[in-house]
Amino acid sequence: MKRPRVDTEANHRLITRRAAILGGVQLAFVAGLGARMQFLQVDQADQFRLLAEENRINIRLIPPSRGEVFDRNGVPLARNVPSYRIVIVPEDAGDVEDVVNRLNQIVPLDPDEVERAVAEMKRSAPFLPITFADEVTWEDLSRVSVNAPALPGVTPEVGLSRVYPLGSDYAHVLGYVGPVSDYDLERIEDQDPLLRIPRFQIGKVGVEAKAEGALRGKGGAKRVEVNATGRVMRELDRREGTSGADLQLTIDSKLQSYVQARLNGESASAIVMDVQSGDLLAIASAPTFDPNLFVRGISSRDYNALTENKYRPLASKSVQGTYPPGSTFKMITAMAALEEGLIGPDDTVYCPGHLEVAERKFHCWKRAGHGWVDLQNSLKQSCDVYYYDLALKVGIEKISAMANRFGLGVRHDVPMSAVASGLTPTKDWKARVHGQDWVIGDTVNASIGQGYMLASPLQLAVMTARLASGRAVEPRLVKTVDGVEQPSGTGESLGVNENNLRKMRRAMYEVVNDRRGTAYGSRIIEDAMRMAGKTGTSQVRNITTAERARGVTRNEDLPWERRDHALFVNFAPYDNPKYAVAVVVEHGGGGSKAAAPIARDVTLQALYGEEPPLDAYPTKDRGRIKEQQRVLRGIEPVANISGKDQA
Amino acid sequence: MSYLEYTVKHVPAGPRKILYMNWPLALLLAAVAGVGFLMLYSVAGGSFSPWAEPQMKRFAAGFVLMMMIAMVPIWFWRNMASLAYLGSLALLLAVEFFGSVGMGAQRWIDLGFMRLQPSELMKVTLVLMLAAYYDWLPAYRKSRPFWVLLPVLLILIPTALVLKQPDLGTSILLMAAGGGLMFLAGVHWAYFAAVFAAGAGLVTAVLQSRATDWQLLKDYQFRRIDTFLDPSSDPLGAGYHITQSKIALGSGGWTGRGFMQGTQSRLNFLPEKHTDFIFTTLAEEFGFIGAFSLLALYALIILFCVASAVANKDRFSSLLTLGIALNFFLFFAVNMSMVMGLAPVVGVPLPLVSYGGSAMLVLMLAFGLAQSAHVHRPR
Incomplete structure (x- = not known):
């Protein structure tokens, strides 16, 4: 065995020296590491602590439940109902395919849905639940729950989904909700983080959209601890949000359903408004659609059917449709003249069937003419020449100003989509928009609500309510928000001469109740409920001189879209006005024939609060009305609300 | 040769040798390993499996191995030096041809009961070889160019093999250890000065060459350097590890977040938390005091x-x-x-603390040699 050698002293000193140098370097490095540690852990600890918290804590939003909507009597119009869906957590399921097959035997699954779910599953983390069936019925859900032991990873989930129990009756008033789209996000300036929740439902149109702020509520939040892959480890704390406010509308759902049924088959709209408070009791537009289809995501086939229908079911004609008001405008022309003192008590005008103004013939609807007419007769028989004559005396500016006072040409603040402001033309307006001078013929046309004049059914109802009450009544659609009564629409006095208003009301009474009145056929014979109104028939085409010479083509012989609009406005009872009604039947022909009967039925329904007795109708109509009532009772709103098994 | 001889009679013999071991050193090693067990228990979420228990068994085996090696006279190990070096070299070559691929690099040979990482073994055998070389070399020759070139080759051959695996971290460690031993042996300082100057020049040249016609590195290699210098420039990519590691360290503060309360490691934000990054868990859970204590143990x-x-x-x-x-x-x-965050992520475990059998056994083997030297020192 070799012995170990002892080194020379010199060499050992060298090694010791070198060891000391290297040891010193090592020590310095260790000191450096210590300093770095101190820098990170002591000096910057707060900053890194914060970053660590950011890493591990995620804020998750808790969506609030949306406010519900009721009618004035508390009948639910928009509700949240539990909707059930079946989700699978792939991680817990193990063999997902096997589990899906077993699930399919218990509850038939939609193959498309399964395909989508499987695709989604491949993209997401294995601990995230994947929806395999949506809108499952309670029975199916129970079957899944009972079989839970055989279905690992399958869990039923409950959510809330929006349902409109009265469906198509409120399609235009309430609108509908739908998931937030990219388009919505661009359009809305709202920074509410709730909107970032996938498939969060917001109001798209109608009250749902306009009252979104009140209905949505405030989101809650929970803080959860997550790991690096995003799995939730535990919930740290939660702050509940506040549910959206419930709304109560001024609509009377019984009346609304009746009006909607009465308009069935027409392309028409009707409004019932309280003349004192401005409450809108019914806002109907036909044809209509089922808003529930939109909540779930409408199929393109259904959607195309709606957009391609020439009667435009999606349009809310009662507030966004504008029409030449026709003869219903004559009260405004008359009021303008009366307020100017241009009509004496015995003043009459001779109607030969036309009036020549600026070398152009303006015709009365009655070719033979009305002869000598005074104010009352002119309205009763709807003589056009009388109003041509008035307009030439008053001038367009005063007429338009009077129209504005009665709510025409003014946008009323009703929480519905695309509320139209109509149009009351002035000289300035024509110069600005058309770059043309106002000609006298324009005034003549405007005097009978033709030409540039445009009004929505809502505006016509407001006009009528103001004529009846003498106040600047404003329409009101929302009665209470979260139980708090909203300001009433009873406005200030209009500030027009009450005597003049009385003359107009009397004349409107004659229109309906005098044997020669244009709406005599649609009178109410129950004395306490007699109505006063005005017919209107507005042209949508020009009648050429040649056509006039050979005889004006009858409406029935024209294609639908070229026929006249039929209008009728009225209030009732005459002695003690309660409701104002406006009805517009698009291309319906004459106002007295197409619109007035609807207005009478609606008025009676509103006054009685139920199906009116036949005694209220003229004797000879009763048979027909009885049959009509029987048919209307059979018309139910369309509302597909209970899951896909009914679809 | 003018070596002074001494008699063996002063060197302890038989089982009594155990008493002459460097026990403070052994206890320090055990203390560091103990810290490792604690941290492995913690990162497993308060469980001895899967890491703490095997690690304890390995350390026990390693400790026995150290004592066994310590009992063998140091001159035996000196005589075995060249054999051990050649054996390690052969294993490195073997890994080149029969090695298993792990983490994208060929590093180990599966021996059945354990995975042997020849590059780890090489770290010890290279030091053993160089120590024997300078022991053999007459002192006056050690700075002569030929006798300097020889150990440089002894260092570079295994370094090149390890670099080819590729394992940049270990190859740098091999070079540093080998160079350090040459320095300790007393090779003239001018050689080292020259190497440092050349190295510094090369680094400067490489950095200066960026975006010029004679660029010395590929663009992606430059980007890696950027990521190292500023990890926040790529927080979710290559900088992720280092960013998360610094967050864990920093959030520890003075006293840490408490045993098994470290959110960064418990929620898996830390990469390789039981191996290379185990120190961050310690720093997060025991704070500056804990981390500095471990550093002090190492320094001791x-x-x-x-x-x-x-x-x-x-x-x-x-x-x-x-x-x-x-x-x-x-x-x-x-x-x-x-x-x-002071060096790029190169994949070097924390000695005696990180989970891993090969490194642990090789380290205990090395300390066994140091113990043998201590026991059999001339008296």
Whole structure:
């Protein structure tokens, strides 16, 4: 065995020296590491602590439940109902395919849905639940729950989904909700983080959209601890949000359903408004659609059917449709003249069937003419020449100003989509928009609500309510928000001469109740409920001189879209006005024939609060009305609300 | 040869040798390993499996191995030096041809009961070889160019093989350990000055060459350098590890977040939390006090080794002990620099703490040699 050698002293000193140098370097490095540690852990600890918290804590939003909507009597119009869906957590399921097959035997699954779910599953983390069936019925859900032991990873989930129990009756008033789209996000300036929740439902149109702020509520939040892959480890704390406010509308759902049924088959709209408070009791537009289809995501086939229908079911004609008001405008022309003192008590005008103004013939609807007419007769028989004559005396500016006072040409603040402001033309307006001078013929046309004049059914109802009450009544659609009564629409006095208003009301009474009145056929014979109104028939085409010479083509012989609009406005009872009604039947022909009967039925329904007795109708109509009532009772709103098994 | 001889009669013999071991050093090693068990228990979420228990068994085996090696006279190990070196070299070559691929690099040979990482073994056998070389070489020759070139080749051959695996971290450690041993042996300082100057020049040239016609590195390699210098420039990509590691460290504060309360490691934000990045868990859970204590333990181990080496009059023994201490220092210094964002992420475990059998056994083997040198020192 070799012995170990002892080194020379010199060499050992060298090694010791070198060891000391290297040891010193090592020590310095260790000191450096210590300093770095101190820098990170002591000096910057707060900053890194914060970053660590950011890493591990995620804020998750808790969506609030949306406010519900009721009618004035508390009948639910928009509700949240539990909707059930079946989700699978792939991680817990193990063999997902096997589990899906077993699930399919218990509850038939939609193959498309399964395909989508499987695709989604491949993209997401294995601990995230994947929806395999949506809108499952309670029975199916129970079957899944009972079989839970055989279905690992399958869990039923409950959510809330929006349902409109009265469906198509409120399609235009309430609108509908739908998931937030990219388009919505661009359009809305709202920074509410709730909107970032996938498939969060917001109001798209109608009250749902306009009252979104009140209905949505405030989101809650929970803080959860997550790991690096995003799995939730535990919930740290939660702050509940506040549910959206419930709304109560001024609509009377019984009346609304009746009006909607009465308009069935027409392309028409009707409004019932309280003349004192401005409450809108019914806002109907036909044809209509089922808003529930939109909540779930409408199929393109259904959607195309709606957009391609020439009667435009999606349009809310009662507030966004504008029409030449026709003869219903004559009260405004008359009021303008009366307020100017241009009509004496015995003043009459001779109607030969036309009036020549600026070398152009303006015709009365009655070719033979009305002869000598005074104010009352002119309205009763709807003589056009009388109003041509008035307009030439008053001038367009005063007429338009009077129209504005009665709510025409003014946008009323009703929480519905695309509320139209109509149009009351002035000289300035024509110069600005058309770059043309106002000609006298324009005034003549405007005097009978033709030409540039445009009004929505809502505006016509407001006009009528103001004529009846003498106040600047404003329409009101929302009665209470979260139980708090909203300001009433009873406005200030209009500030027009009450005597003049009385003359107009009397004349409107004659229109309906005098044997020669244009709406005599649609009178109410129950004395306490007699109505006063005005017919209107507005042209949508020009009648050429040649056509006039050979005889004006009858409406029935024209294609639908070229026929006249039929209008009728009225209030009732005459002695003690309660409701104002406006009805517009698009291309319906004459106002007295197409619109007035609807207005009478609606008025009676509103006054009685139920199906009116036949005694209220003229004797000879009763048979027909009885049959009509029987048919209307059979018309139910369309509302597909209970899951896909009914679809 | 003018070596002074001494008699063996002063060297302890038989089982009594155990009493002459460097017990403070052994206890320090056990203390560091204990810290490792604690952290492995913690990162497993308060469980001995899957890491703490095997690690404890390995350390026990390693400790026995250390004592067994310590019992064998140091001159036996000196005589085995060339054989051990050639054996390691052969294993490195074997790994080149039969090795298993792990983490994208060929590093180990599966021996059935354990995976042998020849590059780990090489760290020790290279030091052993160089210590024996300078023990054999007459002192007056050690700075002669030929006799300098020889150990340089002894270093570069295994370095090149390891670099080819590729394992940049270990190859740098091999070079540093080998160079350090040459320095300790007393090779003229001018050689080292020249190497440092050349290295610095090369680095400058590489950095200066960026975006010029004679660019020396590929663009992606430059980007890696950027990521190292500023990890926040790529927080979710290559900088992720280092960013998360610094967050864990920093959030520890003075006293830490408490045992098993470290959110960064418990929620898996830390990569490789049971191996290379285990120090961050310690720093997060026990704060500056805990982390600095571990650093102090490491420094004490170095100190005891250096003290033992300096007290040892045998050239081979003192060089070997210093070399092993240097190796150990490089181990923890590189790992800590890496997790603290001072060095690029190169994949060097924290000695005795990180989970891993090969590194643990090789380290205990090395300390066994240091113990043998201590036990059999000339008296």
